[in-house]
Amino acid sequence: DAKTTQPTSMDCAEGRAANLPCNHSTISGNEYVYWYRQIHSQGPQYIIHGLKNNETNEMASLIITEDRKSSTLILPHATLRDTAVYYCIVFTGNQFYFGTGTSLTVIP
Amino acid sequence: DAGITQSPRYKITETGRQVTLMCHQTWSHSYMFWYRQDLGHGLRLIYYSAAADITDKGEVPDGYVVSRSKTENFPLTLESATRSQTSVYFCASSESAVAHSTDTQYFGPGTRLTVL
Numbered sequence: 001d002a003k004t005t006q007p008t009s010m011d012c013a014e015g016r017a018a019n020l021p022c023n024h025s026t027i028s029g030n031e032y033v034y035w036y037r038q039i040h041s042q043g044p045q046y047i048i049h050g051l052k053n054n055e056t057n058e059m060a061s062l063i064i065t066e067d068r069k070s071s072t073l074i075l076p077h078a079t080l081r082d083t084a085v086y087y088c089i090v091f092t093g094n095q096f097y098f099g100t101g102t103s104l105t106v107i108p
Numbered sequence: 109d110a111g112i113t114q115s116p117r118y119k120i121t122e123t124g125r126q127v128t129l130m131c132h133q134t135w136s137h138s139y140m141f142w143y144r145q146d147l148g149h150g151l152r153l154i155y156y157s158a159a160a161d162i163t164d165k166g167e168v169p170d171g172y173v174v175s176r177s178k179t180e181n182f183p184l185t186l187e188s189a190t191r192s193q194t195s196v197y198f199c200a201s202s203e204s205a206v207a208h209s210t211d212t213q214y215f216g217p218g219t220r221l222t223v224l
Contacts, residue, residue: 043200043216043218
């Protein structure tokens with residue numbers, strides 16, 4: 001019973017925007033969408049989160065559709081250091097539900 | 109500023125042995141979490157704790173025991189290790205688990221456990 005669905009892998013050219021989609025069609029009205037990334041075998045790193053409105057910080061932008069059933073993480077100018085597995089997570093109650101994520105490869 | 113640390117970073121043990129993985133955080137965060145990460149499964153929550161002496165099960169608690177006598181420590185014990193518990197274990201902490209706008213989970217570097 002997956003709470004989020006993401007493509008398994010994506011490539012992006014260095015310097016271009018990376019757009020990572022996520023489907024969370026069963027999300028409830030009070031559940032936040034979080035994005036984390038995991039570089040190699042390190043611990044996951046927080047990127048951004050949102051509820052209804054689009055959000056932007058120094059790392060990325062998060063676009064959430066009006067019906068909240070999907071979202072897109074945007075890395076505006078991808079660098080080689082952005083190569084990682086990106087997790088779209090629904091935070092419900094006291095628990096994060098991680099999926100298998102999207103493996104993003106930034107190509108020189 | 110140590111943040112959140114885990115020890116040991118690598119551990120090899122044998123089936124049936126007891127193993128304890130340690131997690132320590134210096135932020136005085138109320139919530140702490142244990143996850144395991146296996147190929148093809150992403151991260152799965154084992155146990156979490158809302159405060160000292162308060163713990164609760166996550167998705168995959170069987171075979172694990174936790175305790176939290178102090179806010180800063182959250183050890184995870186495998187009472188009788190099995191091969192299926194070979195995994196990478198991540199500890200995390202957060203100020204709270206309620207989805208406030210400023211709450212995030214901060215993860216430790218992980219412990220790679222191999223059960224032979």
